[in-house]
Amino acid sequence: MSKFYLTTSIAYVNAPPHVGFALELCQGDVIARYRKLLGNDVYYLTGTDEHGQKIAKAAEATGKDPAEFVDHISESFRALTSALNISNNDFIRTSDKNKHWPGASEMWRALSDSGTLYKKDYNGLYCEGCEAFKALSDLTDGMCSDHKKKPEIIKEENYFFRLSDYQDKLLRLYEEGVIKIIPEHRQNEVNNFIKQGLEDVSFSRPRKDLPWGIPVPGDEDHTIYVWADALVNYISALGYGRGDSELFNKFWPADLHIIGKDILRFHAIIWPAMLLAAELLLPKSILVHGHIQSGGQKMSKSLGNVIDPFELIDKYGADAVRYFLLKEIPTTQDGDMTKERMADIYSSELANGLGNLVARVAAIAEKKFDEITVSNSIFKKNVEAIWKKYTENIENYKFNDALQNVFSLVREGNTYIDREKPWEGDNAKNVIPNVVYLIINIGWLLMKQKPHVVKGEALFPRVQ
RNA sequence: GCCAGGAUAGCUCAACGGCAGAGCGGGCGUCUCAUAAGCGCCAUACAAGGGUUCGACUCCCUUUCCCGGCACCA
Secondary structure (H helix, E strand, C coil): CCEEEEEEEEEECCCCCCHHHHHHHHHHHHHHHHHHHCCCEEEEEEEEECCCHHHHHHHHHCCCCHHHHHHHHHHHHHHHHHHCCCCCCEEEECCCCCCCHHHHHHHHHHHHHCCCEEEEEEEEEEECCCCEEECHHHEECCEECCCCCCCEEEEEEEEEECHHHHHHHHHHHHHCCCCEEECHHHHHHHHHHHHCCCCCEECEEECCCCCCCCEECCEEEEEECHHHHHCCHHHHCCCCCCCCCHHHHHHCCCCEEEEEHHHHHHHHHHHHHHHHHCCCCCCCEEEEECCEEECCECCCCCCCCCCCHHHHHHHHCHHHHHHHHHHHCCCCCCEECCHHHHHHHHHHHHHHHHHHHHHHHHHHHHHHCCCCCCCCCCCHHHHHHHHHHHHHHHHCCCHHHHHHHHHHHHHHHHHHHHHHCCCCCCCHHHHHHHHHHHHHHHHHHCCCCCCCCCCCCCCCCCCC
16 A cells, blocks of 8 residues: 655644635645545644744733743644544644654754754844844845834854755756646746755754744754754654654655645755755655635735634534635635635535535435435446546646536536426436435545435535 | 736636637526525627737737745744
């Protein structure tokens, strides 16, 4: 049995879950369930990224200490995975000293042993107003754009990673297709970025500036910066650095990392370079999704267009929310989600379409049958054709098209019933088993492990 | 500015060098098993200009507009 290891990115816990992360979880879940259907031994990982100055500050703002703060928020992400019925095997937290820290430390040692880390003075532009270092690109006319002040130059000692050494290796690796980036235009972005030349990146921060993080092994005045911390979750979760290599040996390398477009570079450049340096195997592919907007605009509190995934799940149920995200947001493009659109899709496609189909069939079946045997069906050929298209679409990560395939069967079922009028005479005898066959297949296509309808409970009841 | 992608029906998206498709929404009609659901029919679209071609929405050029990338914010 072949294995399949897939991961989402780990969510940064400076704020409660966003629908964007719900999207990523759902995309991963489709792939995980599909792979299981194929008989693969699947391991699906998600989790939370919990270190960094931003979180330390966010914690301070709420008067909590960082550990307490991240526990709270991380829990809401874990709750989201349950609420959405995500089939993840594990949930890794970077603040987990037992599970994650040994892996990050081990990675650091491996990098250090390979000679790819070195200490260097770093001249940072520090804005007192922001209490943070600024990149040149953050400045307007040499001033901090938020505080209209000139940042001061602060010299600090950092460890640097020799990313520049990996420029040619990475380029070759992508040319040879060792790691595949989906969609293709993201691959082009990465290639172009590498061709522009890679500079070494800073891999640590002084402990005094960043106490909320993992200490550099053997040099406790420094904290491991995000790269060698967060990215390592993909292997620390499997036991890397913990002396427990069973999962790691079995599942690494990752078959698929699912990420948002905002963190592509880290996954396509820094992470593979780290793995090369540490002499570990490289992930096989990276699927890059877009961002969800609401009403054509970025979601923001001030616009009042923020969508809370929990609110939608409460109202419509996990299946409906999953359906929306996968069907309405093209997998690798930006999408749009509004509460109105959610309501429309729910009522027209799920309640009126599938829910009602099941209800009308169940009502007739109950009246006219003691039991139903489904052997052959006039829908067999159609269903097989749909399975074929659907499989192709899932393999190509076109979840929206795959769902469209499934719903063409719903329409077909409804049309057939109208034509055959199973409520008249004894037409039901042949008609109902045919439609039941259809519905069973729709259930499988929607990857419901146990498709069933509970008597007296409507599937996708109408929601006001 | 540089690099890349896009502009197709009210909305979200397809397709194709030779009569432009789907879903949702809208209009009209209709069945009554069903969740005031279903089914049928209809309407509306190739950003603008030029070129290549027997023929272009599809290929090329120009213009306009939109979006993404151009490193330490995760």
